[in-house]
Amino acid sequence: DVKVTQSSRYLVKRTGEKVFLECVQDMDHENMFWYRQDPGLGLRLIYFSYDVKMKEKGDIPEGYSVSREKKERFSLILESASTNQTSMYLCASSPAADPHGPQHFGDGTRLSIL
Amino acid sequence: SQQGEEDPQALSIQEGENATMNCSYKTSINNLQWYRQNSGRGLVHLILIRSNEREKHSGRLRVTLDTSKKSSSLLITASRAADTASYFCATAPISGGYNKLIFGAGTRLAVHP
Numbered sequence: 001d002v003k004v005t006q007s008s009r010y011l012v013k014r015t016g017e018k019v020f021l022e023c024v025q026d027m028d029h030e031n032m033f034w035y036r037q038d039p040g041l042g043l044r045l046i047y048f049s050y051d052v053k054m055k056e057k058g059d060i061p062e063g064y065s066v067s068r069e070k071k072e073r074f075s076l077i078l079e080s081a082s083t084n085q086t087s088m089y090l091c092a093s094s095p096a097a098d099p100h101g102p103q104h105f106g107d108g109t110r111l112s113i114l
Numbered sequence: 115s116q117q118g119e120e121d122p123q124a125l126s127i128q129e130g131e132n133a134t135m136n137c138s139y140k141t142s143i144n145n146l147q148w149y150r151q152n153s154g155r156g157l158v159h160l161i162l163i164r165s166n167e168r169e170k171h172s173g174r175l176r177v178t179l180d181t182s183k184k185s186s187s188l189l190i191t192a193s194r195a196a197d198t199a200s201y202f203c204a205t206a207p208i209s210g211g212y213n214k215l216i217f218g219a220g221t222r223l224a225v226h227p
Contacts, residue, residue, distance in 0.1 A: 042202065044217075110154075
């Protein structure tokens with residue numbers, strides 16, 4: 001089974017802090033994604049990566065950056081956390097061989113910015 | 115954003131009843147997928163239906179797709195308490211970049227014993 005692991009289930013940070021959310025997948029998938037999930041809004045794509053060191057902006061990239069130095073790891077960075085970034089963050093991966101296929105999700109990180 | 119929309123937003127039924135959720139979308143698609151999310155967990159892929167398919171079954175799940183109406187439905191038959199979760203449709207649009215999915219806001223299903 002594909003396993004996507006997010007480093008923290010719950011995280012509490014303060015306004016202005018630099019925050020790192022880590023995601024690791026064990027299936028050698030080329031594609032990795034970061035979403036945020038808010039009530040009534042569904043999942044919104046922040047960034048995705050289709051290869052090591054490659055990244056593309058999603059629908060809501062403002063205030064975020066990403067890093068993909070190794071194929072299995074995709075990090076989301078909040079450069080200066082703000083209260084409106086309090087949300088559930090979900091990481092997902094998928095293989096390049098199936099570009100329109102299912103994505104495999106981690107269990108999410110519930111981030112609170114105080 | 116080319117977001118799909120699920121209907122209803124919330125659904126409450128008794129065990130053994132059928133649950134039907136609907137999804138509408140706006141653009142031409144390669145496929146449409148349904149996911150389940152248990153409370154506080156990530157999304158789990160349930161079923162994928164391609165744009166040239168009209169109906170697909172998987173166990174107690176039945177999905178239909180009407181591309182002329184840009185809509186899909188998910189039917190869960192003989193529901194169980196364990197089916198309690200949020201259900202999301204996601205579309206793979208033909209344009210807008212490959213391997214991107216557009217998710218709806220979800221339907222919260224509660225199945226009561």
